[in-house]
Amino acid sequence: MNALDYFNARLEGTISPMDYQRSKEMDPEKYFLVDVRNGPNHVKNVIIKDAYVIPEQELKNRLSEIPKDKEIIVYCWDVWCNTAAKVAKFLLERDYKVKELTGGISAWKEMNFPVSESIQKDSPIDHCGC
Structure with missing residues (x-):
């Protein structure tokens, strides 16, 4: 693969x-934003505003929630x-557009873009799975 193909x-x-x-401002209905972070909720207490929380380790059981x-x-x-x-690879293999x-949530927060508190109940998953 040459450099141009890589960057494309x-x-x-x-x-x-x-x-x-x-893009979301121009077409609010175009996207479905998903927080796929694993780990305990006390470290995931902030999410991107309007994101759906579906941890990677729960994805197979919650696939029907993703349009x-x-x-x-x-x-x-x-x-x-x-x-x-x-997660992107998993969804692409199932014909989702992903x-x-x-930069994840870190880049989002660094830009001071809107976040909200997570309202997820505690998860038994205590490691990130990265």
């Missing part, structure tokens, strides 16, 4: 927080976490 593929599979915000008629945007912790990439939010 990377841009096809990801969306930056700024691009997501801008096929929207572009799915998945995110995890930060650039060092590959959980969102694992992109990974670059």
Whole structure:
């Protein structure tokens, strides 16, 4: 793969927080944003505003909650976490249209974009699975 092919593929599979915000403002119904982070809720107490919380380790059992008629945007912790990439691959293999939010929740919070408190009940999953 040459550099141009690499960067085209990377841009096809990801969306930056700024691009997501801008695109969501223009077409609010286009996306379905999913927080796929694993781990205990006390470390996941903040989520991106309007995100659905479906941890990667629960995904197979909750797949019916994810619509096929929207572009799915998945995110995890930060650039060092590959959980969102694992979820994106899983969903792409099942014919969903998916992109990974670059930088995860860390980049989102760094940009001071809207967040809300997580209202998820405690999860038995206590490790991130990255």
